Amino acid sequence: MIVRYSIFSVLAQALQGNTGWKPVWRDAELKPAYDVVIVGGGGHGLATAFYLAKEYGITNVAVLEKGWLGSGNVGRNTTIIRSNYLLPGNIPFYEWAMKLWEGLEQDLNYNAMVSQRGVLNLYHSDAQRDAFARRGNAMRLHGVDAELLEREMVRAIAPCLDFDNARFPIAGGLLQRRGGTVRHDAVAWGYARAADQRGVDLVQNCEVTGIRVEGGRVLGLDTVKGFVRAGKVGLACAGNSSRVAALAGLKLPIESHVLQAFVSEAVKPLIDTVITFGAGHFYISQSDKGGLVFGGDIDGYNSYAWRGNLAAVEDVCESAMALMPMLGRLRLLRSWGGLMDMSMDGSPIIDKTPIAGLYLNAGWCYGGFKATPASGWCFAYTIARDEPHALNAAFRLDRFATGHLIDEKGAGAQPNLH
Amino acid sequence: MRIDCCYCGPRGHEEFVYLGDATVERPNGDPNEPRDEAARQRWVDYVYLRDNPAGAHRELWHHVCGCRAWLVVTRNSVTHAILRVEAARDVALARGLSPNPR
Numbered sequence: 001m002i003v004r005y006s007i008f009s010v011l012a013q014a015l016q017g018n019t020g021w022k023p024v025w026r027d028a029e030l031k032p033a034y035d036v037v038i039v040g041g042g043g044h045g046l047a048t049a050f051y052l053a054k055e056y057g058i059t060n061v062a063v064l065e066k067g068w069l070g071s072g073n074v075g076r077n078t079t080i081i082r083s084n085y086l087l088p089g090n091i092p093f094y095e096w097a098m099k100l101w102e103g104l105e106q107d108l109n110y111n112a113m114v115s116q117r118g119v120l121n122l123y124h125s126d127a128q129r130d131a132f133a134r135r136g137n138a139m140r141l142h143g144v145d146a147e148l149l150e151r152e153m154v155r156a157i158a159p160c161l162d163f164d165n166a167r168f169p170i171a172g173g174l175l176q177r178r179g180g181t182v183r184h185d186a187v188a189w190g191y192a193r194a195a196d197q198r199g200v201d202l203v204q205n206c207e208v209t210g211i212r213v214e215g216g217r218v219l220g221l222d223t224v225k226g227f228v229r230a231g232k233v234g235l236a237c238a239g240n241s242s243r244v245a246a247l248a249g250l251k252l253p254i255e256s257h258v259l260q261a262f263v264s265e266a267v268k269p270l271i272d273t274v275i276t277f278g279a280g281h282f283y284i285s286q287s288d289k290g291g292l293v294f295g296g297d298i299d300g301y302n303s304y305a306w307r308g309n310l311a312a313v314e315d316v317c318e319s320a321m322a323l324m325p326m327l328g329r330l331r332l333l334r335s336w337g338g339l340m341d342m343s344m345d346g347s348p349i350i351d352k353t354p355i356a357g358l359y360l361n362a363g364w365c366y367g368g369f370k371a372t373p374a375s376g377w378c379f380a381y382t383i384a385r386d387e388p389h390a391l392n393a394a395f396r397l398d399r400f401a402t403g404h405l406i407d408e409k410g411a412g413a414q415p416n417l418h
Numbered sequence: 419m420r421i422d423c424c425y426c427g428p429r430g431h432e433e434f435v436y437l438g439d440a441t442v443e444r445p446n447g448d449p450n451e452p453r454d455e456a457a458r459q460r461w462v463d464y465v466y467l468r469d470n471p472a473g474a475h476r477e478l479w480h481h482v483c484g485c486r487a488w489l490v491v492t493r494n495s496v497t498h499a500i501l502r503v504e505a506a507r508d509v510a511l512a513r514g515l516s517p518n519p520r
Contacts, residue, residue, distance in 0.1 A: 240472075242468070242470035243471075243472055246469075251463075251467045252467065252468070252470070253466040253468070254470055255439075255468055255470050256470055256472075256495070300436050301436045301477070301493075302438070302439075302470065302475050302477060302495045303498065304472040304495050304496045305495070305497065305498050309419055309431065309498070311430070311432040344465075344466045400467075401458075401459075401462045401466075413465050414437075414438070415438070416436060
């Protein structure tokens, strides 16, 4: 029986001492065949399954996850959502993600704690102000909200920053008020529950060990739980994309890198928005529990280790101290690592592959979380219609061969610089 | 991670800059005017496509805060254990290539 969450269900449970809550989704057994099999039970894979069912009525779907649902990057990121991109291939896609975030909880009937508390990107020089003004204008031309703030306007929002830093004084910021944070695990759980309610099988501890292809068309998957026949297969494997795609003989324009994130001990309300440092790579927000959640650059070398080195920790903490010297008084509660599928131009891939019936969703670098709803929505479209939607038309797999790159930073084919 | 530089001995990895996969081989000829489709594909492979293995990975590091030599480091990408360090120059010469990476 499907339980719809509402104020009444919460009150009814309260009267029973919260003893009547049921598991949020079925732990499904693998069936012999499906219309569509999604490999990867993270945010993107679960969102894809949900939108396949909701938008296209395709419910004979399985999501295969080698660990437990949401065990990868969807539970390891710094929970930030934003759509402050520059390039035409990116802005409409990320803005669609933002629009889906805005209606997500109603869509899923699940509290994902979507909090549009604003994302404030600081600039520290006249040149950087010009660059941010350009970015803000590009956003506004695409109908995305952006405000260029002067120094005193930033001070009103975040008085705790080091405005008079000798090397990198804060000169102002670019603010997207509709940006913010989302409770990341709840995104996985909400999509899982909503997909499950529509009949999608969520199969955990089901690693894929082979992709069977016959006559140029995908036939099914070998898994640790046996062979499963699939009409279509969608790969949404984030940091393990190269390994899974290799099972089908595909070589991807991707390197896997480790990105670390951090949370401090809990403190009273300090910052009520997301703030990014413009003179280094550093972003910080405060969770509802009070911990300061922050991160910076990837470690910078190929890694499947799920943990990083101290040099990156030091680098992030130096940026933290340059921006908010008070952070030096706080203790770090935890740090952790996730595997980033770093693409060669810093932008993702949502596309068909040379193998009929096999679709690829990869290359999210360290920006995949904010994209989750639009990624699932576009991937579902691409799988259901066997062609990309206009929103992901630029995220082609063959753009590296044709030269139609989407390089926001202009860093070139060097994944650790994106 | 500590990389055992052929010239300087073991040093912290923060002294080095990472370039990436050392097994890709720069094709001959002009990248802007490949002779044919196969030559074009070789350039695409070289610039963009990577094996990205979980396990032993041969990769280029530059000892930029030390002797400035280019090294080919074989490192396990799952454990970060460094298995072997060679001078990139020696590796290139052994492959019959120019000893100047990039």
